[in-house]
Amino acid sequence: xxxxxxxxxxxxxxxxxxxxxxxxxxxxxxxxxxxxxxxxxxxxxxxxxxxxxxxxxxxxxxxxxxxxxxxxxxxxxxxxxxxxxxxxxxxxxxxxxxxxxxxxxxxxxxxxxxxxxxxxxxxxxxxxxxxxxxxxxxxxxxxxxxxxxxxxxxxxxxxxxxxxxxxxxxxxxxxxxxxxxxxxxxxxxxxxxxxxxxxxxxxxxxxxxxxxxxxxxxxxxxxxxxxxxxxxxxxxxxxxxxxxxxxxxxxxxxxxxxxxxxxxxxxxxxxxxxxxxxxxxxxxxxxxxxxxxxxxxxxxxxxxxxxxxxxxxxxxxxxxxxxxxxxxxxxxxxxxxxxxxxxxxxxxxxxxxxxxxxxxxxxxxxxxxxxxxxxxxxxxxxxxxxxxxxxxxxxxxxxxxxxxxxxxxxxxxx
Ligand SMILES: [Zn+2]
Numbered sequence: 001x002x003x004x005x006x007x008x009x010x011x012x013x014x015x016x017x018x019x020x021x022x023x024x025x026x027x028x029x030x031x032x033x034x035x036x037x038x039x040x041x042x043x044x045x046x047x048x049x050x051x052x053x054x055x056x057x058x059x060x061x062x063x064x065x066x067x068x069x070x071x072x073x074x075x076x077x078x079x080x081x082x083x084x085x086x087x088x089x090x091x092x093x094x095x096x097x098x099x100x101x102x103x104x105x106x107x108x109x110x111x112x113x114x115x116x117x118x119x120x121x122x123x124x125x126x127x128x129x130x131x132x133x134x135x136x137x138x139x140x141x142x143x144x145x146x147x148x149x150x151x152x153x154x155x156x157x158x159x160x161x162x163x164x165x166x167x168x169x170x171x172x173x174x175x176x177x178x179x180x181x182x183x184x185x186x187x188x189x190x191x192x193x194x195x196x197x198x199x200x201x202x203x204x205x206x207x208x209x210x211x212x213x214x215x216x217x218x219x220x221x222x223x224x225x226x227x228x229x230x231x232x233x234x235x236x237x238x239x240x241x242x243x244x245x246x247x248x249x250x251x252x253x254x255x256x257x258x259x260x261x262x263x264x265x266x267x268x269x270x271x272x273x274x275x276x277x278x279x280x281x282x283x284x285x286x287x288x289x290x291x292x293x294x295x296x297x298x299x300x301x302x303x304x305x306x307x308x309x310x311x312x313x314x315x316x317x318x319x320x321x322x323x324x325x326x327x328x329x330x331x332x333x334x335x336x337x338x339x340x341x342x343x344x345x346x347x348x349x350x351x352x353x354x355x356x357x358x359x360x361x362x363x364x365x366x367x368x369x370x371x372x373x374x375x376x377x378x379x380x381x382x383x384x385x386x387x388x389x390x391x392x393x394x395x396x397x398x399x400x401x402x403x404x405x406x407x408x409x410x411x412x413x414x
Contacts, residue, residue, distance in 0.1 A: 029370050030232040031389050032171065032225070033124070033187045035080070035140070036214050037073060038194025038350065040202055040241035041065070041361035041379075047208050049215030051222065052365065055236070059367025060375040060411040064358070065382050067240040069310035070273050071360040072351050073194070074107055076239035076382060077141035081187065082121030083386025083403030085311035090120040091141070092317045095270045097277050099316060104268055113158075116145040122398050124389055125152035128185045131395050136174050136183035138167045143187060153183060164190055164217050172224045175232070184393055190217065197242040201346035202359070233368030233392055237385065242348040243327050243359040250297065251328070256335040258294055258323075268319070272351035274331050275319025284320050291321065297329040309355050311402070327352045327359065368392075372411050380407050388412060 041064035044052045068079045068086050074094045075086035082089045095106045098118070105112050112118060119142050125135035126148045136154035137143035143155050154174055156162070167188060174183050196210040218236065225232050245251065255274065259265050265287060266277040276291075278284040284302075291300045301322045306312045312322075325331065330349060354360040362382065367373075370392045387405035390397045391412055397405070 027231050028184065028394075029368070029392050030175070030183075030230055031185050031368075031392055032221075032232055032234045033080070033140075033185070033385075033389065034218075034221070034234065034236045035077060035187070035189045036193050036236065036238050036363070037077075037189065037191045038197045038240060038242055038348075039211075039214065039238035039363050040197070040359065041363055042241075043193075043202075043211050044363070047211045049211055049218075051215045051219035052236075055218060055222065055234075055367055056365050058373060059365060059371045060373075060377060060408075061366075062364040062377045062380060064361035064379040065237065065364040065385075066379055067354045067360055067362050067382055069312050069354060070270070070351050071240040071354045071357075072270065073239050074141050076362075077189075078119065078121075078123075080237055080239070080382050080385050081123040081125075081140060081142060083383050083397065083401035084121045085383060085402050087310065087312040087315050087318060088120070088400075088402060090315055090317060091118060092312070092315055093268070093270050093273065093275065095268045096275055096317045097266060097268045097319075099277065099279075105317075114144045116147050116149075119145050119147045121147075121401070123147050124185055124386065125155075125187070126150055127390065127395055127397070128393060129153065133184040133393060133395075134182060135185040136171075137187040138171055139189035140187040160191055164192065165220070168217065168221055168224065171221075172228070175225070175228055175230060185389070188221075190214065193238075194242075197348040199347060201244040201348045202242040203244055203346070231369040233366065233370050235364070235366040235385065235389065237364055237382070238362040239382075240350040240354070240362050241358075241360045242350055243352060243357065244346050245328060245330070245349050246346050247343040252330055252332045252336070253296065253298065253325075254332050254335050256333075258291060269331055269333055270351060271330055271349060272325040274323040276321040276323070278320050288321055291323065297326045298323050298331075299326075307353075307355070310353075324353060325351075327357045366411060370413050372413055375411055377408070377411060384408055 067076045072094045075091050078091045086092050097104050123142050128135040134153045137152045139158050193214050196207050200206045268275045303318050303320050304313050383403040384407040386403040388408040
């Protein structure tokens with residue numbers, strides 16, 4: 001062996017030793033943010049799903065997570081990933097009117113769902129990217145639009161037919177990528193609990209079965225993540241709860257009874273809420289007085305007079321006037337269909353004022369190397385998840401978020 005080759009081998013050996021030393025250093029943490037849409041805060045207590053119970057014991061749990069107003073799917077999912085109230089991030093409802101584009105945004109219009117114009121704030125995928133981390137999304141509101149100019153590094157176009165286990169499999173594959181390509185922040189979404197909650201209500205036998213299926217999925221995730229031997233923090237959330245509806249003669253309020261067909265009033269309807277848009281202040285006041293005189297089980301607000309805790313008095317996509325239902329009642333378009341018989345079994349609705357309707361309460365359960373074990377925290381607003389995720393990943397948050405890092409600081413372990 002020549003001296004040169006011996007030296008080369010010596011350096012190669014040293015390189016291997018130093019490599020194994022660096023891989024022995026503390027690994028950077030990961031966050032897997034999960035949403036079980038419509039998973040109400042008391043389902044675990046009521047249905048005793050075993051994996052959820054075990055998960056909660058090993059981490060931090062909230063008595064409830066308070067959704068932002070309105071307690072709808074799109075605004076709340078986007079609040080969780082931006083740390084901003086819907087009235088601030090601009091995705092103000094599942095359905096709303098944007099006067100600058102003269103369009104009605106709805107969840108079903110793919111071209112609008114994928115248009116970054118509608119999404120304010122800086123979602124966690126882009127926050128991570130901007131600070132040098134990879135991010136991924138297996139479904140989440142806002143993940144299909146190039147917010148702040150970029151998509152998550154890995155993402156999927158929403159397709160509710162993709163089996164839940166296939167979603168989990170893909171997330172595990174992302175976490176098995178080489179370190180330089182591996183996403184440090186991943187979102188994962190499941191709709192099963194919301195769907196069943198809508199169709200049979202929050203107290204049905206079928207809903208219990210569905211919660212137990214969600215529990216099986218959580219158990220599977222937990223097991224697959226444990227096999228990876230990576231420092232993954234798992235945060236399980238939901239966007240809102242569910243209110244049990246039973247039909248009476250007064251349950252539905254038909255919009256034809258509020259607006260005369262020739263009124264040409266511009267409105268967007270989202271079940272428990274109706275947004276009314278009218279720029280002209282005289283006309284607006286006339287409509288307000290007319291609606292206020294017709295109040296039955298709903299309340300009429302001028303946007304500027306909505307309750308402070310809604311943070312819903314600024315954004316122009318919010319109706320100039322808002323009709324908000326009492327829990328248990330529902331706005332329907334048109335006029336009553338007299339051929340229809342009353343529903344004889346309960347169903348579920350969300351969207352009511354989360355500050356006066358405890359049934360709207362969502363979930364927050366977290367565990368992992370950076371999460372306190374065996375901690376129960378009081379109910380908190382969902383804007384505060386964002387700064388916790390940022391803290392775990394070592395990211396600096398934008399100064400304009402509504403979330404306060406102090407709220408969940410007790411849950412954080414360095
Ligand atoms: Zn939802």
